[in-house]
Amino acid sequence: MEGQKVLLLGVYGMEVVECGGALAKNVKSGGESFASIMLSSEKSQPQVNKAAEVLGVKMHYTNFKSGYVDVSVEAKEKIVRVVREVKPDIIITQDPEHSFHDLDPDRRQAMITILEGIALAGRDFALDKMPELEPHSIPTIYYMTPHSPNTVVDVSDVWNLKQEAMGVLESQMEFSGRHFEHALTDENLEHLVPGFSSLTSDYEKGRAVHKALDQAVHVYHGLATHGHYAFAEAFKREGNFHLQELIK
Incomplete structure (x- = not known):
């Protein structure tokens, strides 16, 4: 199968490995795999970078502040910018249902921010803030480690x-x-x-x-x-x- 341009929009960083099989297989097929993480400490980022290197994933961080993730215009703009820069064919992100049950801080706000950012990336939103980037719509979204999966990938x-x-x-x-x-x-x-x-x-x-x-x-x-x-x-x-x- 021909490789795609795949983007993981994650929250903490371990998601890079949790869905790393699909990301690594895409790279092996000739595609490009990217990951953008919202919350990862200065101590953790070098470790996440090293894990991503093992898997062939290109890393990016939006550097949100732990405990302060909100669904603001500025927060959504960060997600929109990543999507428009990468222009992925497929986005992987956390499962909305799982995020509301998970007691990790910021997961619920992060989920809404990510989905709003994906939706706005393909519309005439914040074009004045990033005039060099055109809107980019996402045809396919996969939720990772979901409560109710409908897809499995051989890793x-x-x-x-x-x-x-x-x-x-x-x-x-x-x-x-x-x-x-x-x-x-x-x-x-x-x-x-x-x-x-x-x-x-x-x-x-x-x-x-x-x-x-x-x-x-x-x-x-x-x-x-x-x-x-x-x-x-x-x-x-x-x-x-x-x-x-x-x-x-």
């Missing part, structure tokens, strides 16, 4: 790249290590990761649990639900699939 051939890229996110792995240790009992952790009690650093703990979790999720979408792939990423396409004829 078996880039699975090792996803694992390598996730391992680079040291701050996230350290945070996850502390989180999982408080969220689960010692017994559950041992069942999930045999030998967990022998791990000494937060990074090792977070990375070990993420490996188990990632494999379970990707196998579930790839094989367990009467699928045909070893590992798959789940997406929800916005709107109907428009086909010239049925495909198998």
